[in-house]
Amino acid sequence: MTERPTLQTVAAYVGVSRSTVSNAYARPDQLSPALRDRILDAARQLGYPGPNPTARSLRRGRAGAIGVLFTSNLSYAVTDPFALRFLRGMAAATEQRDTSLLLIPLPADRDVAVRALDNAAVDGFCVYCGSDTHWALAAIRARGLPIVATSPLDGAGPTEHHVGIDEAAATTRLGEHLAGHGHRRIGVVADGVFPTARPTAPVDLAGPQQAHYASTRGRLTGIRDAFTAAGVPWSHLAVVATAGNDRRDGQHAAALLLDRPQPPTAILALTDVLALGVLDTLAARGLRAGVDVSVTGFDDIDQAAAADLTTIRQPAEDKGRIAAELLLDPPADGHRRQVVLPTEMITRPSTGPAPRS
Structure with a gap:
């Protein structure tokens, strides 16, 4: 040969x-x-x-790429509307610095995933919605590279930054909005309750802290706080955990809630994608959003305005841009940064007064 x-x-x-x-x-x-x-x-x-480009980058001391860690499959990163906006913000920052993005999903096989993290030719990692995957964090921390996450990291060091929002404060505003309209029978459609996918089904959580992902815990906490203040204890909220963040999951979850002996007068979905599925089911049953059942989402993706969806607007592109900047231009003082971005409640016709029963 x-x-x-x-x-x-x-x-x-x-x-x-x-x-x-x-x-x-x-x-x-x-x-x-x-x-x-x-x-x-x-x-x-x-x-x-x-x-060899990898060997050449190591000799330069710079790989010229950021690894973006997703805990779901890669198709989520390129189809989810919020994830796409986040990546657009990262790309805007990296393009100005002659840097690429390397999308890294985590397969079910941990050995395969750790090898991928060990071998990724990157200058740092962005952990997108995966702060509770401790074994993956251990693998990337072992490389000694800077990290930025969209959720707070336990035991974070000086080169581990956080860019996010106050999830609980945002959903507290939604809950107060609905409670102020007289809603007391409440349904919640939540993704990220479990670490791995399970069929969409009602769940009996002792409290928000039982949810797996930090963003889910934060959003459930805000809902709990708002309705507890309105006289509706957590145990009276009907929570459906979805298999994923997919419109069909929202459709199925809404059907389960509406088939209860006492269906909710308001449904809070933890993402706009799930809320759009809820609206689909209402329409299929001849129910009017904001009149028969109020519906809220979270994120304010492009489709939310067209659907007249009340939601929380968060700056997806700014979040991605700042995350990339913290990795590429780390703080000169060597101290970790926790950036909390503002949110805004956008009120649209999908919410209204509770119907008289």
């Missing part, structure tokens, strides 16, 4: 040093155009593809 050509093969063929061949690829300004052309022509003839 013919040996694969190397940088040394090209150097010997042309009659120059290895460093001269390397400069033809990495530092062309160091060579005359004629010599560089001669080296590249020889490389093509010999079948030499050029220096």
